[in-house]
Amino acid sequence: MEQRSETFGIVSGSGIFPILLAQNLKQAGKRVVAVAHYGETSHSLSDYVDRCVWIRLGQLGKIIKVLKKERASRAAFAGGISRVKMFRGSVLPDRRGLSLLWRVKSVKDDVILRALAEELESEGIEVVSGADYIKDCVPVCNQLTTRGLTEYEAFQAQIGWKAAKKIGEEDIGQTVVVSNGMVVAVEAVEGTDEAILRGGKLSSKRGAVVVKVSKPHQDLRLDLPTIGVGTIEKMKEAGATALILEKGKTMILDPASVIREADEAGIAIALFEEGDFGGA
Amino acid sequence: MEQRSETFGIVSGSGIFPILLAQNLKQAGKRVVAVAHYGETSHSLSDYVDRCVWIRLGQLGKIIKVLKKERASRAAFAGGISRVKMFRGSVLPDRRGLSLLWRVKSVKDDVILRALAEELESEGIEVVSGADYIKDCVPVCNQLTTRGLTEYEAFQAQIGWKAAKKIGEEDIGQTVVVSNGMVVAVEAVEGTDEAILRGGKLSSKRGAVVVKVSKPHQDLRLDLPTIGVGTIEKMKEAGATALILEKGKTMILDPASVIREADEAGIAIALFEEGDFGGA
Known part of the structure; x- marks a missing residue:
């Protein structure tokens, strides 16, 4: 009897995370099926997967239908969906999408993702964290760049960490x-880029520190805080000197390029976890 | 013996609050001395007070010197100082200003104001709330406009109130x-206007609700949350439909015009207090 490889589904948003994940899964010998979103997902994703089905934002029923038909045993969410777009009503839910949105009565992306994950699991498709399949991109060290934090930056980091966690508690942002x-x-x-640029304009000449952390109640399987080369570019533009991330809970897309870009710009990237700042 | 009227000092920032306060104090028969800030305070303030001394941002020593010399027995802070300007380093502290900034080790405006108030009080000048002298501008009713909140707006108000109080707790904004x-x-x-405009751009077609509340630890003598006609104009621009304020803790500059402007735009202005939303 022929040994058939496991089929893995990727519910794909924007950016290179879906592509990275697909590459890693293929290397691990899996068959990969992507459900990609028009206007969000990179067209080149098709080149990295065995099958790519394109849908419009909100066609939640179709996601389930495709993954079931393709007999995916596991699925991961990868890449962002523009909250702004989702929010401005450019979403055309299908029947199942509508019923899900009606049930959760929320437009918060993590609430919707959690509900969608539950639907997939009720259909026998295990929802896993894409990050587990590209571990190199979720650092657990204290420092990524050559340069560590200055004392002044560490002081700013502490203020920012506390504030960012509070804002996450209220499910406002990261x-x-x-x-x-x-x-x-x-x-x-x-979004993060806009917040960084605005912060830059309002910063003192000594520069700014950017803190991005997970929300306390975030389902990290579904939506890991993510940064990439673009984040460093925005920080350069904003005159920010250090980036503070959460250890083991942040996805770095293309870490080698991120670190090189940060080192060249003299930006420090440091990672902390809850206890580090004396808080809960 | 000649009965001399009490001298009242106004440490004046921007906007019409210093002028309103001066008018009310003069009507109450007081002698009024203003310390006005170049680039912040309206030039016309001079017309409404007995004496107006102009200083640069940060000349805290001079504020004390002027008020002592003029034998002010009470003083109030009135009108905003641009946090952005204060923050971007366009401040030239005098010796006393420097020593105060050094002592409080903070550029947070309320921390600086509190320290300045303490300095004034240590010199025998009582610092009072300007709002107490223009009571018509601090409403304690439930609703200012003809129209009250819709059920949908009240629901949004509740979400916003909770978030705004959290953000205030962290001393981030109002x-x-x-x-x-x-x-x-x-x-x-x-600042509020910029936040309203940004919020408008990110809002759904059903419009937005703006919530402005005091910070839990705010010294309301020194810095009452303040709105004016400009706030309503920004809300119109942003497509916001309701403004939520804190009862007895918000200064409305030129309330008649604010209410007329809001009524004409169909904007509801509602006031709540802590207990109203079931929280602490």
Whole structure:
């Protein structure tokens, strides 16, 4: 009897995370089926998977249908869906999507993702964390760059960490920008890049520290805080000098390039975990 | 013996609050001395007070010197000082200002104001709330406009109130914008108007609710949350439909115009207090 390899589904958003995940899964010998979103997912994803089905935002029923038909035993969510787009109503839910949205009565992305994950699991498809399959991208060390934090940056980091966790508790956002001992920008729906740029404009000449952490109640399987080369570029533009991330809970897309870019710009990337700042 | 009227000092920032306060104090028969800030305070303030001394941002020593020399027995802070300006280093502290900034080791405006108030009080000048002298501008009713909140707006208000109080606890800002059940913008250093406009861009077609509350630890003598006609204009621009304020803890500058403007735009202004949303 022919040994058939396991089929793995990727529910794909934007950016290179779906591609990285697909590459890693293929290397591990799996058959990979992607459900990709028009206007979000990179067209080149098709080149890295065995099958790629394109859907519109909100066609949740179709996600389930495709993954069942392809007999995926596991699935992961990978890549962001623009919260702004989701939010501005450019979503055309199918029947199952509508019923799900009606049930969760929320447009918060993590609530929707959690509900979608439950639907997939009720159909016998295990939802796993994509990060587990590209472990190199989820660092657990204290420092990524050649340079560590200055004392001044570490002081700012502490202020930002506390604020960012509070904001996460309220499910508002993940990122804050700190300068001169003050939170100068808080991310809500506009996204990390916009918050960094705004923070830069409001920062003192000594520069700013960017803190991005997971929300306390976040389902990390579904939505890991993610940064990439673009984040470092925005930080350069904003005059930010250090990036603070959460150890073991942050996805770094293309870590080699991120670290090189940060080192070249003199930006420090440091990782902490809850206890480090004396808090809970 | 000649009965000399009490001298009242106004440490004046921007906007019309210093002028309103001066008018009310003069009507009450007081002699009024203003310490006005170049680049912040309206030039016309001079017309409403007995004496107006102009200083640069940070000349804290001079504030004390002027008020002592003029034998002010009471003083109030009135009008904002641009946090952005204060923050971007366009401040030239005098010797006493420097020593105060060194002592408080903070650029947070309320920390600085509190320290300045302490200095004034140690010199025998009582620091009082300007709002107490223009009571018509601090409403304690439930609703200012003809229209009250819709059920949908009240639901958004609740989400926003909770988030805004959390953000205030962390001393980040006072204002949030809520749309479609989500906090879409959080004010940090950029100021209320900017946060409202950003929130508008990120809001759903059903519009947004703006919530502005006092910080839990705010010294309301020194810095009452304040709105004016400009706030309503920004809300119109942003497509926001309701403004939520804190009862007895918000200064409305030129309330008649604010209410007329809001009524004409169909914007509801509602006031709540802590217990109203079931929280502490």
